[in-house]
């Protein structure tokens with residue numbers, strides 16, 4: 001019996017893996033994030049305006065307008081709340097939006 005595998009694996013690892021690995025790992029990650037981001041983002045319509053303007057935007061204190069882009073975000077409040085998209089940061093590590101100031105506080109930036 002001849003044992004040759006070590007040579008083969010080494011060659012494969014040094015030549016093939018780098019290129020293949022990076023192109024394979026990047027794509028699904030990107031797609032996943034885009035999907036989550038899209039799921040958390042909505043446009044304000046009349047029904048949502050009525051419902052959400054009971055408290056308004058907790059990040060800036062203003063009311064929502066029709067057509068505003070808002071996202072479900074974590075912040076200094078309990079759980080998730082809708083705030084303007086411009087006031088939120090998407091954290092790729094945890095796959096959720098955070099209110100900017102809150103995010104800077106917890107990340108120590």
Ligand SMILES: [Zn+2]
Pocket residue numbers: 057058059060061062083084087
């Ligand atoms: Zn706002």
